[in-house]
Amino acid sequence: MSPSVPLQEMIRAIRSARTQCEERGVIQRECAAIRAQFRQTDNGGRSHNLAKLLYVHMLGYPAHFGQMECVRMIASPRYSEKRVGYLGAMMLLDEKQDASLLITNSIKNDLSHSNQYVQSLALCTLACMGSAEMCRDLAPEIDRLLRSSNSYIKKKAALCAVHIVRKVHDLGELFVPSARSLLSEKNHGVLHGAVVLITELCERSPETLERFRKTVPDLVQIMKGLVISGYSPDHDVAGVSDPFLQVRILRLLRILGRNNEAASDAMNDLLAQVATNTDSTKTVGNAVLYETVLTVLDIKSESGLRVLAVNILGRFLLNNDRNIRYIAMTSLQKIVSTDHNAVQRHRGTIVDCLKDQDASVKRRALELSLALVSASNIRSMMKELLIFLSSCPPELRAQAASGIFNAAERYAPSKRWHIDTILHVLTTAGGDVRDETVPNLIQLITNTSELHCYTVHKLYRALLTDISQQPLVQVACWCIGEYGDLLLKGECQETEAVQVTEDDVLDALEIVLQSHMSTPTTRGFALTATMKLSTRITDNVDRIRSIVSIYGSCIDVELQQRAVEYNALFKKYDHMRAAVLERMPVIQKNSLGQTNGELSEEPMKESQPGKVKQEETALPPQPAGQVVDLLDLLGGSQEPLQPGSSVGGSASTQLTAAPTSAGGDLLDLLGGFEPTPLAPAPTVTVYEKNGVTLTLSCEQQSESGLTVTLTASNSTDSDISGFTLQAAVPKSVQLQMRAPSRDSLPAHGGAKLTQLVVLNNPNKVNLKMRIRVSYTCQGSVVQDMVQVDSFPGL
């Protein structure tokens, strides 16, 4: 009798146990009985016992003592025992167990058994858990079975061969001839096995792949037969003839057509046919279409076919079935860098998917949307992304926030927009942004001197509304500390001003200091800001003094240290207080990256090319005017600076394209974040006279973009004031000068002045720069000119 009845009784007994404890009891009793039975000799009920053990094993209980029983059962002449024995072997034995070797002999014998169902058991088990040893041993046998006349056996042998090749790569050679001949089979099962085997062989060895390329016409024929032929009841699934086989053949065609023009041409028509003829109303048809699209996009298909494929994906995006939308986006993600324009056409639909209920779909839509952001659609895309951010699931927040920051860095149409966007993100998702956001934002703000007033007003208002988002509070405190005087002045061009008294500002900062929501870092920011205000306000300095002295006994060590130091500033070092707390200089990108270590270098690296782009688009009128004036002034001496000047005898070198892929911005966004260390830019001294030194360093940002940093210092005994630099470059080169960090140079090199010059040299002319230096020293005005012909690092 079949194993079922005693087995079912045991299952019933186990299921009727009411508690876990009771169940364990039942199982322990049963296992004891099973063990006892195993020890007995042949009693006709062996298969029942093993089946029971396998059930117990599935519930999660240990069953290793059944391994030897499996070995014995497999060797039994009874089919019922073999069947359960092999099942047990597949469940309890894997190649890591020693006992698995013991069944090799049984398998070998069973492979040549007269009954095909016994052979089938052996083949199945070998394909499931055969170790490398066993595979080597039995490979010739499998090859023999591949040539058998029995389709049932052949198809199983084919998959067995696949397993063997996966385990022992060298054995692939052995199966090549049989695999080739199997392609002429009519039986779908065998054909399928053959295609899988050939795929495996081709993936393992490029030489084999070359040989099998010749089969492309045969494969095309087979596919045609499947697609065009009428209804075949045996293999039909909702109107598609053997979709499993179709997909497998398509995948093999993909591998054979990759990087090969001839093979790709041979399959072009077929792919077009499949793409147009397959019924897309059911999942099964879409599965075939999906595989076709993947194949078309991967081989060297002609452009018409590629467009067809992308359009199919576009249709998928509009499908009601969520699964289909999901895989459409996954595929579009893969091609967004290569077929960017084609994917852009479907941007609207993709953005709509951001509002989908399903988290997986949302995730895909987010990744794809971020990849599709460009300079032309930044405003509308950002609107959508910000809406998404406010309602997105928490696990996607961090990714969305950092994606938005990157996009803003690259394509911000204006500084104000950029700052507004970052503030928006901080208000909505402040808890999920990266740590580098705070220093990055601060740096952005310092670089935008024309918006200081606007920024500090906005941040002050944000601070009044909500002090729970730490990054926002930190930046707000910093700005209030720095630009508190602008806040108190009350007038602002960009936004409606708010009448703020000194007490209001100090109240706001004190609330942050005292709130239990503020982290120690935030409180540090607030304390420092309060201190800075002491030089920017007039009436309430005493209040600041008292706040600072209170925190001198704060439990938090960091705060305490700060407060004590600030106290000292008030008392002993009051004469230095103004100098110490004055307005900070513009923070340079490079300096931030190098001081903060590797971690902050990654956003630095990505945003740098983007930052340059953004600064190029946000053209403040003044520097351009400067250039025009200067060129006029230089008058007759313009000639050597014009483009088309002889390349020959010039000392300066041609601009070479730097390895930094600023042009491949999208690739940067998609390709993961590998921090590359910023090499310090080489500097060269270009001017040294009367104690004033001017050094120059430059960095290639992109194919034609270049950033030049000019640093001036004063080693004389007297201070220099009104220090300005003007620059002129050849006509075809575009130039923008950033605001200098300061306009005075204290004596004895007390402080350095830095100024950034951004150049764009699209025609790749010889780069020269004429710099005019102008300053006042000891009451007299000094002007000088220097020409730079060679740029270090180029």
Added chain:
Amino acid sequence: MTPMRFLLLFSRQGRLRLQKWYTAISEREKKKIIREMTTMVLARQPRTCNFLQWKDLKIVYKRYASLYFCLGVEHEENELLALEIIHRYVELLDKYFGNVCELDIIFNFEKAYFILDEFLMGGEIQETSKQIVNRAIESSDMLQETMEEYMSKPAF
């Protein structure tokens, strides 16, 4: 590595009904995967898409009545086809047991495995025709019955 890594069947309460592994991994690892799969899949809302990303695998799952069918496939695999594979297996079970339900699979789990092993092998599809798979199972069952009878007759 096989395209299909594992197939799990579990109930809405998270009880495992069938497990088929197509790669060699330790018992401990298997238990961990089972736990994670059941947690992840059971937490899914209805009417969400049937695909999940888990480590470097794609998880394709579908619920049929009280049973969840969960297939772990390699990253390059066609998810829509994986859904069809699951559906085909359910059809095969349905044909064999006649209106299959969870209890059939509980009390005849070894049959469920035998059917699976006629449909899939070594992480690949073995036979694409429903009829051929059904006939093979019927024949094997018949062989078991007749061989039993044959074997139980005394040899002398």
